[in-house]
Amino acid sequence: MEESSRLPLLAVLGPSAASEEEEEVAASVGSLAAESGWVVVTGGGVGVMAAACRGAVAAGGLTVGILPSEGAAPDYPNPWVRIPIYTGAGMARNVFNVLSARLCVAIGGEAGTLSEIALAMKAGVRVWCWRSWRIQQTRPSDLAMPRVFDDAQVLLAELERELRAR
Numbered sequence: 001m002e003e004s005s006r007l008p009l010l011a012v013l014g015p016s017a018a019s020e021e022e023e024e025v026a027a028s029v030g031s032l033a034a035e036s037g038w039v040v041v042t043g044g045g046v047g048v049m050a051a052a053c054r055g056a057v058a059a060g061g062l063t064v065g066i067l068p069s070e071g072a073a074p075d076y077p078n079p080w081v082r083i084p085i086y087t088g089a090g091m092a093r094n095v096f097n098v099l100s101a102r103l104c105v106a107i108g109g110e111a112g113t114l115s116e117i118a119l120a121m122k123a124g125v126r127v128w129c130w131r132s133w134r135i136q137q138t139r140p141s142d143l144a145m146p147r148v149f150d151d152a153q154v155l156l157a158e159l160e161r162e163l164r165a166r
Contacts, residue, residue, distance in 0.1 A: 007062070008166055011041045011101035011125075013116045014048025014108050014132070016075070022048055022108040025130060025152045027055030029105050032156060034061020036163035041066065041100055043093065044077040044084060048107050053080030066096045095119050102166070105159065106132040106146070117146060130155045 010033045012026055030040045030052035040056040042049035044065020053063040057080045065081035067073075070088035077084040087093045091112060098104055098120040106113050106129045113132060120127045121135070127146040135146055149155035 008038045008163075009041050009064070009101045010038045010163070011097050011104040011116075011120075012048065012052035013042075013097070013104055013106040013113050014052075015110045015113060016045045016047035016049065017110070018047035018051065018108055021152075022131070023051035025155070026051035026107050027058075028152075028156055029107070029159060030055030030057075030061070030063075031059040032160050032163060034059035036160070038163055039064060041097055042081075043068070043097060043112075044081045046075045046078055048109075050078035050080060052107075053078055056080070057082065064100075066093045066100070068093050091115070098125050099123055101125055103128065103162070105130070105155075108132055121146070128155065128159070 026048040034056040039062045041064045044067045064083045065077040094116045104120045104127045109132045121143045129146045130149045
């Protein structure tokens with residue numbers, strides 16, 4: 001199967017303990033992805049992950065949850081995960097989230113989100129961050145730095161253009 005015939009995947013990264021504003025932005029990101037024909041991939045839990053999935057499903061989209069456990073567990077998968085992938089890999093599942101995606105959007109975040117950003121950078125997967133970690137290079141590197149957004153409306157407008165162009 002040609003790469004161009006595959007459904008594009010957008011990974012939405014962020015904390016389970018998300019603020020209301022982070023969840024609103026995540027839901028909008030999920031909705032935009034679905035409306036543009038992208039599949040939303042998350043860690044399958046609550047917070048940003050659930051909000052992104054909820055937004056995608058409400059817009060008629062498909063969601064995939066890359067889950068840390070071997071089976072259903074409290075908060076995993078969230079009710080909007082349409083395709084649960086049980087890994088039994090715990091935090092190591094983060095690598096599967098980002099390697100599956102064409103683009104990662106980090107919203108807020110804690111240490112798990114930082115690990116996903118770093119893994120995506122190392123793998124050459126583009127990362128866009130909204131009120132998330134800010135990475136600074138301390139020496140020359142070939143790694144693509146994350147694109148940083150402070151304004152949610154700017155993020156969503158740029159993301160809409162990006163998703164519809166692919």
